[in-house]
Amino acid sequence: MNLKATSRKNAIHVMVAYTGGCNGCDIEVVNAVLSPRYDVEQYRVLLTWNPREADVLIVSGVVAWQMVEPLKKIYESIPDPKGVVAVGACAVNGNVYKNLVGDIGQNEEIWAPVDTVIPVDVKVPGCAPRPEDVIAGVVKALPKILEAP
Amino acid sequence: MTSGEKHVEIEKELSFGPVHPALIEPYRIRLFVNDEIVEDCELNINMAYRGIEKLFDGLPVERALLIAERVCGICSHVHAWNAVRVIEGGLNIDVPPRADYVRVMTHEMQRIASHLILFGHAFEVVGHETFATRSFLLRESFMDLISYVGGNRVMPSVPIIGGIRPRADLTESLKRVILERVDEFEEKYKGYVTRIIEDPLVMSRLTGIGFLTKEDAIKFHATGPTGRASGWDYDLRTKMDEYKPFEFNVITDESCDTKARIVVRALEVFESLKIIRQAVKNLPEGPVVNRSWKAEEMDFTTAYMETYRGELMHSYALDSQGKIRNYKIRTPTPTNLAAMEHACVGDHVTEAILTIASCDPCLTCCTRAEVVDSGKSFVLSDFEIVRKYGWRK
Numbered sequence: 001m002n003l004k005a006t007s008r009k010n011a012i013h014v015m016v017a018y019t020g021g022c023n024g025c026d027i028e029v030v031n032a033v034l035s036p037r038y039d040v041e042q043y044r045v046l047l048t049w050n051p052r053e054a055d056v057l058i059v060s061g062v063v064a065w066q067m068v069e070p071l072k073k074i075y076e077s078i079p080d081p082k083g084v085v086a087v088g089a090c091a092v093n094g095n096v097y098k099n100l101v102g103d104i105g106q107n108e109e110i111w112a113p114v115d116t117v118i119p120v121d122v123k124v125p126g127c128a129p130r131p132e133d134v135i136a137g138v139v140k141a142l143p144k145i146l147e148a149p
Numbered sequence: 150m151t152s153g154e155k156h157v158e159i160e161k162e163l164s165f166g167p168v169h170p171a172l173i174e175p176y177r178i179r180l181f182v183n184d185e186i187v188e189d190c191e192l193n194i195n196m197a198y199r200g201i202e203k204l205f206d207g208l209p210v211e212r213a214l215l216i217a218e219r220v221c222g223i224c225s226h227v228h229a230w231n232a233v234r235v236i237e238g239g240l241n242i243d244v245p246p247r248a249d250y251v252r253v254m255t256h257e258m259q260r261i262a263s264h265l266i267l268f269g270h271a272f273e274v275v276g277h278e279t280f281a282t283r284s285f286l287l288r289e290s291f292m293d294l295i296s297y298v299g300g301n302r303v304m305p306s307v308p309i310i311g312g313i314r315p316r317a318d319l320t321e322s323l324k325r326v327i328l329e330r331v332d333e334f335e336e337k338y339k340g341y342v343t344r345i346i347e348d349p350l351v352m353s354r355l356t357g358i359g360f361l362t363k364e365d366a367i368k369f370h371a372t373g374p375t376g377r378a379s380g381w382d383y384d385l386r387t388k389m390d391e392y393k394p395f396e397f398n399v400i401t402d403e404s405c406d407t408k409a410r411i412v413v414r415a416l417e418v419f420e421s422l423k424i425i426r427q428a429v430k431n432l433p434e435g436p437v438v439n440r441s442w443k444a445e446e447m448d449f450t451t452a453y454m455e456t457y458r459g460e461l462m463h464s465y466a467l468d469s470q471g472k473i474r475n476y477k478i479r480t481p482t483p484t485n486l487a488a489m490e491h492a493c494v495g496d497h498v499t500e501a502i503l504t505i506a507s508c509d510p511c512l513t514c515c516t517r518a519e520v521v522d523s524g525k526s527f528v529l530s531d532f533e534i535v536r537k538y539g540w541r542k
Binding site for chain 2: 018019020021022023024025026027028031034035036037061062064065066067095096097107109110127128130
């Protein structure tokens with residue numbers, strides 16, 4: 001491991017972007033970082049609300065149309081190298097909101113899945129995913145950040 | 150909200166969110182400030198529109214209940230339960246008493262988890278991180294219990310039409326685990342609440358701000374703990390048939406401020422624990438689900454119930470094939486929003502966010518109808534939607 005990777009490993013900042021789901025995933029993500037049981041802060045993974053100091057972007061929720069432009073902006077303002085983790089069935093494939101068989105067919109109000117808007121590295125399925133899964137997803141996105149030149 | 154008829158000079162407008170969707174929930178607060186005193190407040194909530202009411206149209210009933218559960222991730226059980234209550238009331242489906250007990254028990258478990266989220270959020274706004282993380286830790290024991298009952302931490306999907314899923318039935322060992330965990334939790338929680346109430350710093354931060362009088366609470370129909378903290382003794386649980394066998398008190402507080410809203414919720418948790426104990430100990434024997442029902446034509450039916458934030462309404466009709474028509478949901482937050490806006494007025498700017506947080510807004514489930522017209526978005530009332538698009542037939 002080179003010097004850059006060692007120093008990067010010491011402070012991984014995670015940012016949660018909520019794009020209009022049901023709140024379930026967001027609370028699980030915040031739980032994974034903040035709550036003392038899952039506490040990843042002890043491994044120096046910190047939660048931030050500022051895209052300019054973030055390394056990993058966690059996107060949750062169906063992408064409501066109001067959130068498409070802000071999400072692109074957030075993605076652009078995160079400095080390289082960066083990783084994107086789509087958390088929850090909504091962000092991965094649209095969940096029950098996207099594909100319907102009733103009178104109306106596909107829901108056109110939402111832009112899910114997330115990878116139609118920004119490139120996604122890791123997908124964490126589940127409705128809602130457990131905090132352990134969220135942590136595993138973030139860890140899977142780390143090599144990309146650490147090994148970047 | 151306007152502050153009466155008299156004209157007030159507005160010096161400055163402060164705006165929070167959601168320029169940045171990284172706020173925990175996407176909403177925008179506009180504070181009209183005069184010399185650091187809030188003269189007027191406006192909350193915009195239209196950031197998470199999913200068109201959820203339209204999604205239900207034309208779906209078979211059993212299938213639509215899956216979506217009903219996903220209206221909100223904090224109060225998922227209550228949406229599923231109320232959606233089921235509509236058809237049970239409309240088609241007179243009998244529910245076995247054992248199923249009702251388990252539904253009530255899950256409801257109260259999620260109430261505790263929801264109130265503890267509020268403490269986490271409110272104390273983070275106050276700036277006391279220890280209390281926030283401690284409440285997240287306490288919440289975990291109930292998330293575990295919910296996952297033991299329903300199989301998922303967030304979406305337990307316990308109710309189905311005519312009863313509960315057989316998977317969610319309580320076994321003897323699960324009953325013992327629940328009683329043990331509830332005792333364990335109560336002891337820890339007592340210590341936690343005592344610490345909060347005896348902490349002079351936190352209490353002085355909460356006391357005397359965000360006043361909402363009883364008259365205003367009734368005028369804006371601020372239901373749930375928000376209204377009860379203003380001394381309005383309004384709890385739909387006292388009127389629901391499902392809650393008849395249980396004994397509990399309705400907590401009210403006359404002091405009408407932010408402290409009252411926190412304290413009412415803190416004390417409600419003890420009442421919920423009481424209900425859970427009664428439900429587990431007196432659980433009647435018998436079947437858990439009544440499958441002898443058939444989806445047939447049903448007139449427009451409405452069901453009201455008490456959620457963790459106030460009064461929830463679900464209503465829909467069924468057509469001749471048993472498909473859902475005209476689903477309507479009203480969550481407690483839209484009525485509480487007006488109360489929040491009113492409670493901010495007259496306080497210092499720094500207290501505004503805390504006051505809004507103490508009313509426990511849940512904004513994902515209250516954004517439902519919106520029309521976009523030439524770049525400007527606005528909310529439509531039910532009548533306008535029907536006039537513009539017609540009833541779906």
